[in-house]
Amino acid sequence: xxxxxxxxxxxxxxxxxxxxxxxxxxxxxxxxxxxxxxxxxxxxxxxxxxxxxxxxxxxxxxxxxxxxxxxxxxxxxxxxxxxxxxxxxxxxxxxxxxxxxxxxxxxxxxxxxxxxxxxxxxxxxxxxxxxxxxxxxxxxxxxxxxxxxxxxxxxxxxxxxxxxxxxxxxxxxxxxxxxxxxxxxxxxxxxxxxxxxxxxxxxxxxxxxxxxxxxxxxxxxxxxxxxxxxxxxxxxxxxxxxxxxxxxxx
Numbered sequence: 001x002x003x004x005x006x007x008x009x010x011x012x013x014x015x016x017x018x019x020x021x022x023x024x025x026x027x028x029x030x031x032x033x034x035x036x037x038x039x040x041x042x043x044x045x046x047x048x049x050x051x052x053x054x055x056x057x058x059x060x061x062x063x064x065x066x067x068x069x070x071x072x073x074x075x076x077x078x079x080x081x082x083x084x085x086x087x088x089x090x091x092x093x094x095x096x097x098x099x100x101x102x103x104x105x106x107x108x109x110x111x112x113x114x115x116x117x118x119x120x121x122x123x124x125x126x127x128x129x130x131x132x133x134x135x136x137x138x139x140x141x142x143x144x145x146x147x148x149x150x151x152x153x154x155x156x157x158x159x160x161x162x163x164x165x166x167x168x169x170x171x172x173x174x175x176x177x178x179x180x181x182x183x184x185x186x187x188x189x190x191x192x193x194x195x196x197x198x199x200x201x202x203x204x205x206x207x208x209x210x211x212x213x214x215x216x217x218x219x220x221x222x223x224x225x226x227x228x229x230x231x232x233x234x235x236x237x238x239x240x241x242x243x244x245x246x247x248x249x250x
Contacts, residue, residue: 003069004032007059009078010175011167013041016158020235027239032075035062037083039171048171052182055083056090070094075242077101077231078204079179086182088189097192099242102201102228104208105184108215113205114180119143130169133162143203146227147234154232188216194246195219196238198226219245 004024008016014034021032038058039048049055063072073096076084081103088095104114115123126139137158141151197209199222206222213220221241226233 003072004030005059005063005068005072005074006032006034007074007076007080007084008034008037008040009080010179011040011172013037013044013161013165015041015161017231018235020231020238023235023239027236027243029239029243033063033066033068035059035066035068037080037175039175040167041165044165044167044171048174048178050174050177050181052079052082052086052178053090055079055178056087059083059087060091060094071096073097073099073246075099075101076103078103078228079175082179082182082184085184085189089185092190095190097194097246098190099194099196099246100209100212101196101230101238102198102204102206102209103195103212104204105182105212107183108211109205109208111180113208116203116205119203127169127173130172133159137162144228145232146198146200146225147232184212186215188218192246193218194221194242196221196223196230196241198223198228198230198233200225201228203228221245 006017008014013036017034021034024032036043037048037055038046049058071094074084081100082105084098084100088098122139126136129135137155141154193216195209195213195218197206197220199206210220223230223234223237230238
């Protein structure tokens with residue numbers, strides 16, 4: 001049976017999945033391997049590539065070093081979903097299935113859909129205040145999470161992550177550039193795929209996932225109230241939907 005790889009998005013790392021890995025196993029989906037993008041997490045001291053293609057190369061290197069599976073199913077969100085799609089396009093024998101959460105890609109979506117214009121001033125201020133992790137993590141929570149009952153605990157945990165594996169402003173900007181420049185293929189990169197969008201995503205317009213699903217002729221699921229960070233807001237729903245909708249042969 002193929003194994004699952006988890007890929008996170010812009011400036012986030014494996015610990016930002018929270019309890020998803022445990023819930024994933026409890027749902028009978030197997031034990032996932034979370035891989036950090038360069039510049040983030042265990043690779044925070046590496047220079048982040050400014051292209052999705054460069055990020056793909058790093059993911060493949062990390063898997064080889066970790067003795068990862070030769071053929072993987074991939075759960076990925078946001079920038080991580082772009083990396084997963086490009087990985088499947090370049091190396092189709094290595095990717096058995098894709099679950100892409102709250103992502104967006106050229107040429108299918110406009111700039112203001114991919115990053116809602118109302119957020120641009122706040123993101124610029126966050127970039128200028130990158131050393132102020134309390135401010136930055138609170139801004140990220142406000143933009144990406146619909147659930148607020150665990151906000152203070154989340155922010156404390158995220159600040160601790162940032163203290164132990166700080167992401168540089170340079171890496172953050174290079175990852176943003178990689179996402180902005182990436183251009184997906186017009187054909188679906190994988191035959192087995194599920195696209196998932198959060199209707200209350202305040203960062204990326206869910207129409208981006210709908211357009212990908214339409215152009216690639218792939219199924220789309222929509223969560224009615226979650227924000228951009230769906231694994232944070234409703235991890236049990238995500239596990240249930242993947243277990244129910246995506247069956248992949250070994």
